[in-house]
Amino acid sequence: MTQESGELDGLVRKRIRALRVAQGWSLEELATRANLSQSSLSRIENGQRRLALDQLVTLARALDTTLDQLVETATDDVVISPMIDDTHSLMRWPVKGDPGVSVVRQRMTAPPDSPSRMRAHPGREWLVVLSGTAILMLGHRRFRLETNQAAEFPTMLPHAIGAEGGPCEILGIFDRDARRGHQRDNGGVCDTPGTRA
Numbered sequence: 001m002t003q004e005s006g007e008l009d010g011l012v013r014k015r016i017r018a019l020r021v022a023q024g025w026s027l028e029e030l031a032t033r034a035n036l037s038q039s040s041l042s043r044i045e046n047g048q049r050r051l052a053l054d055q056l057v058t059l060a061r062a063l064d065t066t067l068d069q070l071v072e073t074a075t076d077d078v079v080i081s082p083m084i085d086d087t088h089s090l091m092r093w094p095v096k097g098d099p100g101v102s103v104v105r106q107r108m109t110a111p112p113d114s115p116s117r118m119r120a121h122p123g124r125e126w127l128v129v130l131s132g133t134a135i136l137m138l139g140h141r142r143f144r145l146e147t148n149q150a151a152e153f154p155t156m157l158p159h160a161i162g163a164e165g166g167p168c169e170i171l172g173i174f175d176r177d178a179r180r181g182h183q184r185d186n187g188g189v190c191d192t193p194g195t196r197a
Contacts, residue, residue: 009051012071017045019063034062100176105130107169112137112162119159123178126152127161132168136161 020030031041035058043049044059060070082091082105090106112135127134128150136143136151137160144164145151153159155178161170 008071008073010047011073012051012056013045013047015070016059016063019065020045023063030059030062034058102174104172104174105169106172107167108134108161108163109167110162111135111164112160115158115160117160119155120157121155121178123155123175124152125155125159125172125174125178126150127170127172130169130171132166133164134161134168134170135164 020027023030025033027041027045028038031038034041034055036044036055040049044051044055056070057067060067063070080093080096082093084091088106089108090104092105093103095101095103115137118137127136127145129145129147131147133147134145136145136153137158138151138153139157139159143151
């Protein structure tokens, strides 16, 4: 066994135990869910029994994860630097685990666009106000979001967001469809809903 495969073996065993503990399950409960004996599961977690592919598949299902996630190795590139767009006062980070998702931080100074300029496109968005007060126009409704308040909505509803009473800063998470919708609306810029700063 190479050092690399030994490290992966140990990582998988630790991951199985950590996922079991996170669910609040005893050895007996996970063993029952995975159709294994309690002693077999204990030996798997403690490294006293070899890891068999069929058991890993069964354990992954029982732990509500995938085999890929169970055996995934750690990456060296944990820290992600933002892509900065000073023109639109935003920073964007891709989410490596799901390349279709982006995280965007934006400073806004203007109120939201008029209802005639609200946008709609496929997808979902989630945002939290980091500082200041934001106004979210969503369909025919108007929501006031204070610092630390969050909103989540389907982007097929016409929407716009802006500041109220001074600058505000938001952090938004866009799924692949929502990000594409904003890229089309803003000439290639992944922007948050509504008025740019």
